[in-house]
Amino acid sequence: MTTTYDILLTVDDLQTCFRTEAGLLRAVDGVSFEIPRGQTFALVGESGCGKSVTALSILKLLPPAGISNGLIRLGDDELDRLTDWEMQPVRGGRIGMIFQEPMTSLNPVFTCGAQIVEAIRLHRECSAREARKHAIDLLDQVGIADPAQRMKEYPHQLSGGMRQRVMIAMALSCEPELLIADEPTTALDVTIQAQILELLRKIQRERQLTLLLITHDLAVVAEMADSVGVMYAGTMVERTDVKQLFANPLHPYTQGLFRSLVTMEETRERLDTIPGSVPHLSALPVGCPFHPRCDKGQTDARCATCRPDLREVAPGHFCACYVAPNYDNAEPKP
Amino acid sequence: MTNSDNPSLLTVNDLTVRFPVRQGFEHRYVHAVERVSFTLERGRTLGLVGESGSGKTTVGRSLLGLLPTAKIHGEALLEDSNILNISHSHRRRSLTPRMQMIFQDPAGSLNPRMTVGNIIAEPLRCHRKLTSGNIWKRVPDLLTQVGLSPAYASRYPHEFSGGQRQRIGIARAIALQPDIVICDEPVSALDVSIQAQILNLLKDLQDQLGLSYLFIAHNLAVVRHFADDVAVMYLGRIVERAPADHIMDITNVRHPYTRSLLASIPLPDPTAHVGREPLTGEMPSPIAPPTGCAFHPRCPLARKVATTLPEDQTVTIASGDQELTLPRTCVDAIPTLEPVSGESHHTCACHFANATQD
Numbered sequence: 001m002t003t004t005y006d007i008l009l010t011v012d013d014l015q016t017c018f019r020t021e022a023g024l025l026r027a028v029d030g031v032s033f034e035i036p037r038g039q040t041f042a043l044v045g046e047s048g049c050g051k052s053v054t055a056l057s058i059l060k061l062l063p064p065a066g067i068s069n070g071l072i073r074l075g076d077d078e079l080d081r082l083t084d085w086e087m088q089p090v091r092g093g094r095i096g097m098i099f100q101e102p103m104t105s106l107n108p109v110f111t112c113g114a115q116i117v118e119a120i121r122l123h124r125e126c127s128a129r130e131a132r133k134h135a136i137d138l139l140d141q142v143g144i145a146d147p148a149q150r151m152k153e154y155p156h157q158l159s160g161g162m163r164q165r166v167m168i169a170m171a172l173s174c175e176p177e178l179l180i181a182d183e184p185t186t187a188l189d190v191t192i193q194a195q196i197l198e199l200l201r202k203i204q205r206e207r208q209l210t211l212l213l214i215t216h217d218l219a220v221v222a223e224m225a226d227s228v229g230v231m232y233a234g235t236m237v238e239r240t241d242v243k244q245l246f247a248n249p250l251h252p253y254t255q256g257l258f259r260s261l262v263t264m265e266e267t268r269e270r271l272d273t274i275p276g277s278v279p280h281l282s283a284l285p286v287g288c289p290f291h292p293r294c295d296k297g298q299t300d301a302r303c304a305t306c307r308p309d310l311r312e313v314a315p316g317h318f319c320a321c322y323v324a325p326n327y328d329n330a331e332p333k334p
Numbered sequence: 335m336t337n338s339d340n341p342s343l344l345t346v347n348d349l350t351v352r353f354p355v356r357q358g359f360e361h362r363y364v365h366a367v368e369r370v371s372f373t374l375e376r377g378r379t380l381g382l383v384g385e386s387g388s389g390k391t392t393v394g395r396s397l398l399g400l401l402p403t404a405k406i407h408g409e410a411l412l413e414d415s416n417i418l419n420i421s422h423s424h425r426r427r428s429l430t431p432r433m434q435m436i437f438q439d440p441a442g443s444l445n446p447r448m449t450v451g452n453i454i455a456e457p458l459r460c461h462r463k464l465t466s467g468n469i470w471k472r473v474p475d476l477l478t479q480v481g482l483s484p485a486y487a488s489r490y491p492h493e494f495s496g497g498q499r500q501r502i503g504i505a506r507a508i509a510l511q512p513d514i515v516i517c518d519e520p521v522s523a524l525d526v527s528i529q530a531q532i533l534n535l536l537k538d539l540q541d542q543l544g545l546s547y548l549f550i551a552h553n554l555a556v557v558r559h560f561a562d563d564v565a566v567m568y569l570g571r572i573v574e575r576a577p578a579d580h581i582m583d584i585t586n587v588r589h590p591y592t593r594s595l596l597a598s599i600p601l602p603d604p605t606a607h608v609g610r611e612p613l614t615g616e617m618p619s620p621i622a623p624p625t626g627c628a629f630h631p632r633c634p635l636a637r638k639v640a641t642t643l644p645e646d647q648t649v650t651i652a653s654g655d656q657e658l659t660l661p662r663t664c665v666d667a668i669p670t671l672e673p674v675s676g677e678s679h680h681t682c683a684c685h686f687a688n689a690t691q692d
Contacts, residue, residue: 046525047496159616160386189385189552194598194612216525219600242604260530261602262555270537271530271559277495278525 008037008210009058009178014070016050016057025281027053027066029234032310035178035227040204040211042221042242044257045231048278051214054231055180058212059095060087074178093123096171100183102163106155112139112166113151116173123174138169143199161192165199172203179204182214197223218261222246230254233279233289236310240317250319252294288321296323343513343546344374344397348408349418351389351396355621365620366392368570369408371671374514377540379547381561381578383554383595387617389570390550394516397548398435399425412514431461434507438519440499444491450477450502451487457509476505479542481535497528501535508539516548521556533560554595558582563679566592569620569628572671576680588674588682590635615653627685630664639686661685 016028028050035041043051057068058079072079074094082090091097099105107115116135117128126134132151139147142165155163164184171179181200185193197220204211213224221228221242229239230251238251249255259272276293279285285292291303300322302308310320311330321327351367367389374380382390395401397410397417410418417429434457437443444453451473458469474484480501491499500520507515517536521529533556539545551557557564558578566574566589574581574589581587584596594613615632618624630636631653640648640659650659663685671681675688 046527161616190554190598191385191594191613192616194600195614197600198612217600218526219602222602222604222606223600225604246602246604257526258602260527262530262533262553262559263602270534273530273534274527275531277497277528 006037007034008075009212010034010071010073011054011058012071012073014054014057014068014072016053016062016066016068018063019065019067020282022282026234026284027281028057028068030309031070031229031231031234031236033229033236033239035210035212037177037210038204038208039226040213040224042213042215042225042228043231044215044218044221044228046216046278048233048281049231050234051231052182055097055182055212055214058180059091059097060084061091089123092119092171092176093174094177096174096176096179098164098167098171098179098181098184100186102160102167102187103155105167106163108155111152111154112158116151116166116170119170119173135169135173138173139166141203142166142169142172143195144169160188161195164188164192164196168196168199168203172207175207176209178210178212180212180214183216184213185220186215186217193220200224218246218257230257233284234281235289235307235320236318237290237320238318239310240319244314244317248317250313250317250324251290251321252296252323253290256293256295299323341376342373343376343413344548345411346373346393346397346408347371347410349393349396349410350407351392351401352405353401353403354405357621362621363405365570365623366404367396370567370570370572372565372572372575374546374548376513376546377544378563379540379549379561381549381551381557381564382567383551383557383564384567385552385595385617387569387620388567389620390552390567391518393567394435394518394548394550398433398516399429400435431457431510432512433514433516434510434512435516435518436500436503436507436520438522440496440503440523441491443503444499446491449488449490450482450494453491453502454487454505454509457506461510472509476509479508479539480505481531495528496524497531500524500528500532504532504535504539508543508545511543512545514546514548516550518550519552520549522551522553529556536560553599555599566595569617569623571628571683573629573684574680574682575671576674576677580677580680586677586680588680588687589684590633591629594632594634624665626663626665626667627669627683630660631658633660633664635684635686636660636664 012032014028014031018025018027031054033041043054045051056062058072062068113135117131120131120134136147136151139150144150144165185196203209215221225242227241228245229236232253238254249258256274260274274293287304287306288308302322308320308322310318311327313319313324313326313330349367349370352363352365355362355364370393372380382393384390396406406418409416454473454476455469458464458472473487477484477486482501521532524532549561561578564576564578564581565572568591574592587593598612613632624631637658640661643661647662648659649662649665650657669683669685671683674680674682
């Protein structure tokens with residue numbers, strides 16, 4: 001790998017398992033990607049594919065039953081080697097996080113202002129007064145009208161869109177290098193979603209922020225991302241830049257996702273679907289995890305016996321499918 | 335599939351739903367639904383679209399009598415009998431078998447302590463005088479009809495994925511062979527690949543059983559695909575109604591709110607130009623809705639029209655931290671649904687509906 005441009009985050013061969021009664025479940029199995037500074041990388045996939053667990057592994061916020069392995073590098077620091085204590089200044093300081101549910105991730109018994117001030121004072125030496133002033137500034141920047149008044153309000157007094165803006169303000173409060181947004185607009189209405197996406201784009205432009213966006217919505221990916229990784233059952237099945245992915249999706253799962261989208265120029269009577277549903281992690285099929293649902297399933301004898309690894313089938317386009325053109329000639333390890 | 339002389343199955347006239355609330359010593363009302371009228375024809379689908387808080391779910395629930403605390407006015411005629419404000423026993427006897435509902439959250443709407451078979455058999459047990467043997471003959475049929483294996487009847491809801499749970503909810507809703515199924519955001523909680531499966535299933539069942547759907551959703555793309563007619567709601571009122579294929583073309587859309595909704599939907603195309611203006615602000619409180627047209631504080635069209643009007647026809651109001659100059663009619667008068675020239679089934683509640691074209 002040559003570092004021709006500045007890579008902020010590198011994740012290499014991340015493995016995350018959970019100890020459960022049913023044994024060890026592999027939620028993330030060998031995920032690798034890197035994000036250049038100032039760019040947006042999107043992790044796409046359906047629920048249960050391991051995209052949120054990937055984000056939590058980066059921040060080391062896994063529940064006690066989770067074990068994670070693999071290289072995670074932020075700038076020059078290897079986060080996977082840090083202790084929990086050493087991670088504290090990184091979480092919220094160098095990496096900001098926006099969660100999906102703004103209602104459950106804000107504390108209902110403290111005012112919004114108190115929560116932002118807390119975040120600022122945890123990571124910075126400053127007086128309460130300075131922190132308060134900074135918090136008002138931030139609320140103003142994320143487009144909240146009358147920020148001084150909103151500081152005094154509790155989360156339940158705000159609408160969903162407002163709460164998400166407060167979350168963004170909090171995530172930005174310590175000027176992080178990396179912002180992880182886990183389904184930031186899923187719980188919002190389309191009109192509010194458009195506002196929040198516009199806000200994220202604006203902030204990213206102004207601050208040269210690097211964004212790891214986790215979503216299941218391909219349309220959001222198209223609007224926001226520079227490059228994309230598609231996940232299925234804990235593995236990354238396709239990774240490339242956004243234009244390439246939308247113009248020429250190579251993995252049958254990605255193609256299925258595109259076909260099942262309801263678009264605005266809809267004329268089909270029936271929608272195309274991917275038959276079946278996502279397998280449970282405790283009962284993953286042998287071979288390619290997607291092969292029982294795959295429309296090209298088992299055209300290659302290896303589909304049902306051996307899991308394909310991610311290979312560079314075209315310049316900058318990685319795909320884990322035996323049926324993808326040029327797969328067998330490609331380099332085994334990206 | 336549709337037939338022009340379809341008799342209307344459900345006619346709703348001036349449905350108004352208010353929830354009493356107390357603010358300190360004051361008794362006030364949440365104006366959840368205001369004078370909503372529509373007809374649902376046999377075998378067809380009416381899509382109700384709007385943001386959260388627009389009253390679309392309240393419409394569905396009020397028709398089923400699921401809002402015991404609300405003050406409901408107006409009439410809703412199922413064929414010729416009014417179904418609003420009737421007694422519980424009457425509703426149970428004559429209405430519940432004819433109108434069923436599919437809920438948004440497939441996990442929360444299935445009793446976790448009942449087997450799938452019992453969940454599906456319960457409506458049959460309550461409403462049909464069938465022997466237990468006959469009921470259990472129906473259950474496997476229903477499961478097959480929604481694409482599940484009859485062997486699942488003895489399992490519990492937690493053993494299923496979201497899409498399968500939604501199929502169980504659908505089997506329960508069609509068990510009594512109802513005329514109308516109210517689908518309240520049936521696919522919003524599901525993954526994209528599963529959404530398409532459920533939408534196809536609903537369509538197949540409609541063809542087989544002649545169901546009429548009231549399809550409530552916030553995703554205009556899904557509604558336009560699935561419904562025959564679309565009604566857009568904003569703050570408790572229908573602001574635009576049109577056949578779905580008519581408003582496929584955005585140039586036919588007249589109400590500025592519908593246009594904003596359409597423009598807000600992200601396009602799955604990275605080469606598309608991203609430069610649309612998001613709608614500013616949020617939906618106002620339904621406790622104290624704005625005067626006149628409820629959309630006027632956010633309306634981009636009103637601001638544009640105001641610049642062309644003489645000064646005596648405009649007013650300046652404060653909205654948030656800015657001042658807006660708007661046409662006086664928008665602030666004073668509530669627009670009614672008027673037919674839009676050109677298409678007889680297309681109605682729109684906007685004072686300047688015909689100015690939208692430019």
